[in-house]
Amino acid sequence: NAGVTQTPKFQVLxxxxxMTLQCAQDMNHEYMSWYRQDPGMGLRLIHYSVxxxxxxxxxxxxxxxxxxxxxxxxxxxxxxxAPSQTSVYFCASSYRDLGSGNTIYxxxxxxxxxx
Amino acid sequence: xxxxxxxQPGMFVQEKEAxxxxxxxxxxxxxxxxxxxxxxxxxxxxxxxxxxSYDQQNATEGRYSLNFQKARKSANLVISASQLGDSAMYFCxxxxxxxxxSFGAGTTVTVRA
Numbered sequence: 001n002a003g004v005t006q007t008p009k010f011q012v013l014x015x016x017x018x019m020t021l022q023c024a025q026d027m028n029h030e031y032m033s034w035y036r037q038d039p040g041m042g043l044r045l046i047h048y049s050v051x052x053x054x055x056x057x058x059x060x061x062x063x064x065x066x067x068x069x070x071x072x073x074x075x076x077x078x079x080x081x082a083p084s085q086t087s088v089y090f091c092a093s094s095y096r097d098l099g100s101g102n103t104i105y106x107x108x109x110x111x112x113x114x115x
Numbered sequence: 116x117x118x119x120x121x122x123q124p125g126m127f128v129q130e131k132e133a134x135x136x137x138x139x140x141x142x143x144x145x146x147x148x149x150x151x152x153x154x155x156x157x158x159x160x161x162x163x164x165x166x167x168s169y170d171q172q173n174a175t176e177g178r179y180s181l182n183f184q185k186a187r188k189s190a191n192l193v194i195s196a197s198q199l200g201d202s203a204m205y206f207c208x209x210x211x212x213x214x215x216x217s218f219g220a221g222t223t224v225t226v227r228a
Binding site: 035050 | 159165166167213214216217218219220221
């Protein structure tokens, strides 16, 4: 059981380049989400999805796009990378939602540097 | 406005002693949940404990317990009998509605032998 898999683990981008962070889960979870972690600020929600074809914005969505064409995958796209997007990105999933303390599974993180 | 506040950037604790990590939160929703996560230097997020706003008793999970004071809007984590492996960053988080999780800035715990 692979859980939540994120790729790549490390990436360096030049300003203005685009890229996609991949996230896949094999637990048939309906809920998937992306967070970014910056020093001194904890994790902040970027986008989330409650099922295939359904996405919504979190706290810091600007500069990021998402789509959910399958239950398993939830890619995060940076359309034109900026140095402010240098961060550690975490993908997380849960069976249906976050209610009643449903277990949230986190990926191992993707370290992104924009120069 | 900050929804989750962790006022202790860093703490030192002696091995085998207990340590309390503070967390206060702000919400007007009567239904919410509070989580604590551990993040070791390797970076992964490890779930420790959960407290629902309607739970009557404080949550406990092994050496972890949550001191939930609803009227004061605090959800402090107590780690008993600290071990060297407990050295990590600890995050308090609050579930808002069914789909959003807000995190505090974290507290770094260093356990001394």
